[in-house]
Amino acid sequence: xxxxxxxxxxxxxxxxxxxxxxxxxxxxxxxxxxxxxxxxxxxxxxxxxxxxxxxxxxxxxxxxxxxxxxxxxxxxxxxxxxxxxxxxxxxxxxxxxxxxxxxxxxxxxxxxxxxxxxxxxxxxxxxxxxxxxxxxxxxxxxxxxxxxxxxxxxxxxxxxxxxxxxxxxxxxxxxxxxxxxxxxxxxxxxxxxxxxxxxxxxxxxxxxxxxxxxxxxxxxxxxxxxxxxxxxxxxxxxxxxxxxxxxxxxxxxxxxxxxxxxxxxxxxxxxxxxxxxxxxxxxxxxxxxxxxxxxxxxxxxxxxxxxxxxxxxxxxxxxxxxxxxxxxxxxxxxxxxxxxxxxxxxxxxxxxxxxxxxxxxxxxxxxxxxxxxxxxxxxxxxxxxxxxxxxxxxxxxxxxxxxxxxxxxxxxxxxxxxxxxxxxxxxxxxxxxxxxxxxxxxxxxxxxxxxxxxxxxxxxxxxxxxxxxxxxxxxxxxxxxxxxxxxxxxxxxxxxxxxxxxxxxxxxxxxxxxxxxxxxxxxxxxxxxxxxxxxxxxxxxxxxxxxxxxxxxxxxxxxxxxxxxxxxxxxxxxxxxxxxxxxxxxxxxxxxxxxxxxxxxxxxxxxxxxxxxxxxxxxxxxxxxxxxxxxxxxxxxxxxxxxxxxx
Numbered sequence: 001x002x003x004x005x006x007x008x009x010x011x012x013x014x015x016x017x018x019x020x021x022x023x024x025x026x027x028x029x030x031x032x033x034x035x036x037x038x039x040x041x042x043x044x045x046x047x048x049x050x051x052x053x054x055x056x057x058x059x060x061x062x063x064x065x066x067x068x069x070x071x072x073x074x075x076x077x078x079x080x081x082x083x084x085x086x087x088x089x090x091x092x093x094x095x096x097x098x099x100x101x102x103x104x105x106x107x108x109x110x111x112x113x114x115x116x117x118x119x120x121x122x123x124x125x126x127x128x129x130x131x132x133x134x135x136x137x138x139x140x141x142x143x144x145x146x147x148x149x150x151x152x153x154x155x156x157x158x159x160x161x162x163x164x165x166x167x168x169x170x171x172x173x174x175x176x177x178x179x180x181x182x183x184x185x186x187x188x189x190x191x192x193x194x195x196x197x198x199x200x201x202x203x204x205x206x207x208x209x210x211x212x213x214x215x216x217x218x219x220x221x222x223x224x225x226x227x228x229x230x231x232x233x234x235x236x237x238x239x240x241x242x243x244x245x246x247x248x249x250x251x252x253x254x255x256x257x258x259x260x261x262x263x264x265x266x267x268x269x270x271x272x273x274x275x276x277x278x279x280x281x282x283x284x285x286x287x288x289x290x291x292x293x294x295x296x297x298x299x300x301x302x303x304x305x306x307x308x309x310x311x312x313x314x315x316x317x318x319x320x321x322x323x324x325x326x327x328x329x330x331x332x333x334x335x336x337x338x339x340x341x342x343x344x345x346x347x348x349x350x351x352x353x354x355x356x357x358x359x360x361x362x363x364x365x366x367x368x369x370x371x372x373x374x375x376x377x378x379x380x381x382x383x384x385x386x387x388x389x390x391x392x393x394x395x396x397x398x399x400x401x402x403x404x405x406x407x408x409x410x411x412x413x414x415x416x417x418x419x420x421x422x423x424x425x426x427x428x429x430x431x432x433x434x435x436x437x438x439x440x441x442x443x444x445x446x447x448x449x450x451x452x453x454x455x456x457x458x459x460x461x462x463x464x465x466x467x468x469x470x471x472x473x474x475x476x477x478x479x480x481x482x483x484x485x486x487x488x489x490x491x492x493x494x495x496x497x498x499x500x501x502x503x504x505x506x507x508x509x510x511x512x513x514x515x516x517x518x519x520x521x522x523x524x525x526x527x528x529x530x531x532x533x534x535x536x537x538x539x540x541x542x543x544x545x546x547x548x549x550x551x552x553x554x555x556x557x558x559x560x561x562x563x564x565x566x567x568x569x570x571x572x573x574x575x576x577x578x579x580x581x582x583x584x585x586x587x588x589x590x591x592x593x594x595x596x597x598x599x600x601x602x603x604x605x606x607x608x609x610x611x612x613x614x615x616x617x618x619x620x621x622x623x624x625x626x627x628x629x630x631x632x633x634x635x636x637x638x639x640x641x642x643x644x645x646x647x
Contacts, residue, residue, distance in 0.1 A: 021373050022399060022436040025626035028427060029055045029619055032365040034347045036339050037064070039330040040083045044069060046329065046337055047080050048349060050365050055619040069332040069351070071362045088173060091182035095145050095210075098154065099173070104162045105138035126194030131533050132169035133581040133613035140164050143176050143187050145210065157185060157208045157215075165189040167203065167227075177229050184209050186218065186229045186237065198535040202245045205229050205237075218259075224250050228278070232285035235259075236305065240276055241266075246536040249418035249461075251454050252276050254290055256305055267303045267313045274301070274315070275420075275450035275457070280328040289318075289336060291325045293420035293451030296380065296392045298324035300338065300352060319357040322378060324423045337362070341425040343396060344375045344432050374399025376435040378423075383444070383478040386470045392452070393475045394421065396431045396441040406486040408637045409440040411476045411513070413494030413501035417448045417460050417468075417541070428616055428625065429495060437630055439491075442479045446471035448497075461541050462553040464497075465504050465561025472505060476512065488514065489637040493629075495519035495577075496585065496614065500563065503593060506574060507566020515636035517629060519577035520585045520614055523593040524564040525557060531586040567596045573603035575632040577625065580610035605632065 032050040040047055045066040053060045064080040067073065077083070088097040106112055109121030122135060129136050141164045144154035158165065165187045166175040176187040190203040203225050205218040219226045224242030231237055236258050242250035254276045257264045267288065268274045277298065279290035287302050300319040319325055326347070327339035335351045340359070349363040377397045382390050398407065412429070414421045421443055425432075434441050445452060447468045448460030460468055472492075480487050492513045494502050499521020506516050522528045526546045529538050539545075543553030559565060574597055578590025590606065597604035607628050609621055616622045 023373055023430075023433050024436070025433065025623055025630075026055065027369065027373070028430060028433055028626075029053045029623060031346050031369060031427075033427075034339070034349060034363055034365050036327060036329040036337065036349050037080055038084045039069065039332060039337060040066065041085050043332060045083065046349060046362060047077070047083050048329075048363065049080065053619045055623055058618060058620045060619070067362060069335075069337065071351070071360060074363070087177065089148065090178055091180060094148060095182075096148050097143060097145060097173070097176055097178065097185060099141050099143050099166055099176070100154075101139040102142040102156055102158075103139050104160060105136075105140075107136060107138035111138065127198045127535070128194055128533065130583045132583055134169070134583075141166055141168065141171075143185065143208075145185065157187070158189070161191070162193045163189045163191050174228055177231060179207070180231050180233075180235045183211065188227055188229065195535075198533065199539060200245055201225050201242070201248050201536050203227060205239060222264075225252070230279070230281060232281040232305075233283065234285035236285065236307070238267075238279065238281065238288060238305075240279070246540045247461075248534075248537055248540070249416075249448075249457070251457075254279055254288060254303065256288070258307065262307065263309045265305075265307065265309050265313075267305065268315065270312045271315055272454050273452070278327065280330070283331045289328055289331075291328070291338075293422055293449075295451060296394060296420075296422055296445055297322060297451075298326055298420070298422050300325045300328075300336070300357070302354070317357075318354060319352060319359070322423055324425075325352075326424075342423040343378050343394075343425065345370060346425045346427075374436070376432050377401060378431075381479065383475050385467075385474050387467065389456075391471055391475065392445040393479065394431075394441075394443040394445070395479060396435045396443065398435045398438050398440070401440075401484075403484050405484060406489075407438065407440045407484055408489035408491065408633070408639075409442060409476075409479065409485045410434060410633075411472060411490070411492045412441055412443040413472060413492065413498035413505075414443070414446070414449070415494065415496030415498045417464065417497035418450065418457055420450045421445050422451070428622060433626070437633075439633070440479070440485060442475055444471055444475035446475070462543050462557065463561075464500070464541065464557065465563075469501070469504055469508060472501065473509070473512070480512075491515040491517070491633060491637055493517040494521070496521065499577075499585070502574075503563035504561070504566065506572055507563060507569040509572070511571070513572055515633060516572055516574040517577070517632060518574065518590075518593065520579055520582050521589065521593070522563070522585055523589045523596075525562045526564075527588055527592070528585065529558075531583075531588060533583050564592070564596070567600065570597065570600060570602055573632075573636045575605045575607065575628070577607040578609070579612040579614060579616070580608065581613045584614050603636070 032052045035049050037047040047066045049064045051060045051062045064077050065074040109119035142156050142158045143165050146154035185208045206215050208215045223245040226241045229239045238256040241255045244250045252275050253266050253268045255264050255266050274292050276290050279288050289302050303313050303315045323342045325338050329337040339347045340350045341347050350359045376399050379395045381393045383393050385391050431441050450457050490513045499518040502516045502518035503521050503523050542557035544551045546558045548554050576590050576594045594606040616625050
């Protein structure tokens with residue numbers, strides 16, 4: 001199908017889509033998005049789906065396939081679930097776990113005054129009144145146990161409790177699991193409501209006994225995030241855990257215990273450099289495979305589980321290379337089936353030899369597209385920071401890079417703030433796309449990124465506008481020394497914390513940059529504190545509320561590190577992008593920044609997306625985003641040769 005389709009599509013690309021042999025926004029939004037579903041019950045096939053966006057229709061279509069575990073020709077299937085074991089079916093086959101909303105609290109005007117059916121009012125007496133992109137309406141996701149023979153209605157195992165399982169906004173059925181004996185369910189929730197919920201990250205694992213209908217807290221006394229419960233075939237429970245309440249970016253470890261009175265074993269505590277992103281038990285229950293950031297990539301590891309509490313578990317890195325392992329489908333003998341990306345390729349499925357880490361590509365959904373365009377070279381550079389540290393900086397070059405020429409160059413500022421900058425493949429902040437439009441991209445692993453040790457990751461907390469900004473400038477200054485970098489055409493771009501970084505750098509860059517792009521960035525930390533929803537983040541990372549005048553860390557955040565206090569130094573064109581349903585970094589942040597730039601008569605533009613949250617999910621909105629992104633860069637970092645020719 002792809003061999004017939006891609007050339008026809010390329011011929012129809014509009015003029016602004018640049019060259020036919022380079023990645024373009026339109027081509028990016030034609031790529032198939034591969035999601036691994038699992039290994040079939042008979043162990044012979046890999047089951048996966050491919051979602052293909054249709055930007056003309058502003059929707060996506062999804063198809064499912066299976067291939068042999070050793071690789072082969074994909075076969076289209078209509079009912080993928082029938083081929084897979086269902087973890088939500090009880091071991092005896094009598095019950096199924098699921099979740100649905102349960103109305104618990106009165107919130108709307110109609111809840112209080114049923115006769116006022118046309119009212120459109122919320123009545124709040126507590127915080128957490130909105131989260132991510134949704135206003136609280138008094139309904140909570142609850143876990144239900146339902147007989148598979150449908151002989152009765154599902155039983156809510158959290159009746160009348162104003163707590164969510166799955167956890168909002170991103171949780172799914174990984175938040176609940178059957179105990180192997182089928183007599184209990186373990187689920188994740190944060191049993192706090194309102195203000196208490198908004199200031200805490202303390203989720204726990206709860207065990208619900210089906211016969212007694214009693215619930216007990218399995219992680220009482222563990223104060224941070226406890227998530228992703230999973231049992232081995234031998235009945236050992238493992239999960240991911242953080243220590244500190246209120247610190248969402250604490251070191252995430254892999255822990256386990258048998259539930260028979262043994263102490264919890266922390267399997268990764270002794271490795272300061274490991275932050276566990278996800279895991280899966282081995283088929284024999286003796287090992288756990290997990291993936292974690294290391295040196296600007298995501299790699300696959302294994303840890304042996306012996307149950308011992310005083311021995312340091314042996315951890316082995318299985319894979320190496322410039323790629324990201326970002327999911328494990330399952331195990332087939334001596335191989336693992338994983339999802340893999342790099343900066344030039346969207347996710348595909350691979351097999352990994354557990355012994356030596358060698359990989360074989362199994363799915364080839366986007367091969368024809370990638371074979372028709374030029375790839376972008378990615379390179380590691382090690383830059384010395386102002387405090388004498390060695391910092392990894394990814395540099396991504398245009399596919400037709402010629403070192404004898406000069407190129408406009410973009411400093412990319414990562415969000416998070418504590419998220420790894422690895423070989424990911426984004427459908428918005430796509431390095432391949434940026435470089436393919438003729439830009440060199442500089443992407444530093446600055447302070448606040450896992451994969452370089454806990455100290456490096458934590459140094460950003462309460463120092464958002466300090467050493468990190470120096471790290472950014474060290475990176476761009478170092479790369480700018482190369483003869484192929486046009487110092488007169490430097491730009492700075494980023495979203496979320498990266499958007500904050502762009503706002504902050506706009507006031508302190510000393511004329512390095514000729515253009516800024518800030519998406520959903522924090523512009524005024526005081527109004528951000530007053531309108532954001534996850535209060536634990538601003539309390540921990542900034543030091544507390546702005547009214548606490550005696551708190552030195554907080555006052556430094558709201559004054560020295562507050563971009564709004566640097567606006568008098570702004571002198572550079574800036575594109576400001578803001579989502580209307582972004583409640584994490586609410587709309588006033590972008591509007592204030594645009595208004596300030598306009599009133600100071602700085603060349604500026606506001607791209608407002610009223611129906612998007614902190615991300616951009618609609619295909620056509622994303623294309624407008626990308627077209628405006630590159631249009632802005634063309635305007636503010638113009639090619640001098642084209643200007644002279646009158647283009």
